Amino acid sequence: MKTFTTWAGAPLGERGAVAALGNFDGVHLGHRTVIEAARTEAARLGVPLGVVTFEPHPRQHFAPDAPPFRLMNAEARVNRMAKLGIDHLYELPFDSRLAGLTPEAFAREVLHEGLGLAHVVVGQDFRFGKGRAGDVAALRQFGDELGFRVTAVDLLENAHGEVSSTAIREALTDGRPRDAAAMLGHWHRIEGEVLHGDSRGHALGYPTANMSIHGLHRPRFGVYAVRVDVLSGPHAGSHDGVASIGVRPMFGENVPNCESYLFDFKGDLYGTHLSVALVEFLRDEAKYDSLNALVAQIERDCARAREILATEPPLPWRP
Ligand SMILES: Cc1cc2nc3c(=O)[nH]c(=O)nc-3n(C[C@H](O)[C@H](O)[C@H](O)COP(=O)(O)O)c2cc1C
Ligand SMILES: Nc1ncnc2c1ncn2[C@@H]1O[C@H](COP(=O)(O)OP(=O)(O)O)[C@@H](O)[C@H]1O
Secondary structure, eight states: OEEEOOOSOOOGGGOOOEEEESOOTTOOHHHHHHHHHHHHHHHHHTOOEEEEEEESOHHHHHOTTSOOOBSSOHHHHHHHHHHTTOSEEEEEEOOHHHHTOOHHHIIIIIIIIITOOSEEEEETTOOBSGGGOBOHHHHHHHHHHHTOEEEEEOOOEETTEEOOHHHHHHHHHTTOHHHHHHHHTSOEEEEEEOBOOOSHHHHHTOOOEEEEOTTBOOOOSEEEEEEEEEOSSTTOEEEEEEEEEEOOGGGSSOOOEEEEEETTOOSOOTTOEEEEEEEEEEEEOOOOSSHHHHHHHHHHHHHHHHHHHHTOOOOSOOO
């Protein structure tokens, strides 16, 4: 996969791709139908398969102080796109210049002159350009004028309605990771580097690999049964475990994070990359009367998580 971080003039040999267009936060099943439609078209034409996306997410640009909402960070999205076999990832900087382009200017300067796309695939509800003024009909019209084709894919629905990043966020806020997974087509994952914490875990008998959730949508705070993939280093592999996501009320006000205890594992994980898949919500985080009471509760959490994970079939996607 080749990543482009500017839309100013893709080189001649790299023009002519078919690209799916959108933010693709979470890369859920609806996003996948858009990407698969682009794949079919790219194969038919024998040209590269592209994805055009934005970094930061446009909502972060317009409302930088709004609560964190992203289902995945930029790095996790890049990794997912590589897994999906995307040839060209256009990760366009969403700044005031891009935000200020009219729909016509976006189609002409970015899609046509800049990236030289042959064909663009979007979802039916796609909006673009300054003030979100452009819709699918406008995109088709510009495509006709400029010489690129447009496919608009119907929005994917499940039993509860449209599959959307918003519905996935709601499921996670409620502590329903299985509902989120049904829309994602894979477990919701928190990905990142293992950071140093306060070294309490070892003392409690439950060392935890700590990860930041800064900038990410906050799932319901509490304890989860998890599948953890260690992505780098000598311990690379898959482990069952429990994770505590939240502010650790036992230990006073803390910056929220994600701490995972891996079953039947001993070793140093600092600096390695983890992907923590949320399988089932077990309980809210709480303040106990004593550390002994917390440890007893953690023991029960582990027993329940082991039971749940023992019968859990893997979902299709692994990192
Ligand atoms: C399964 C599990 C459940 C936990 N539940 C709570 C909890 O209910 N309340 C809380 O304050 N901390 C909870 N913790 C977090 C521990 O307090 C945390 O692991 C400990 O503070 C270690 O911190 P450190 O990694 O920074 O050393 C839990 C941890 C685990 C592994
Ligand atoms: N079973 C395990 N699960 C998670 N981390 C483990 C495990 N065994 C050893 N570790 C290591 O211990 C570290 C966590 O220890 P802990 O005492 O909680 O300290 P801190 O919170 O300061 O990192 C992890 O980052 C990892 O390197």
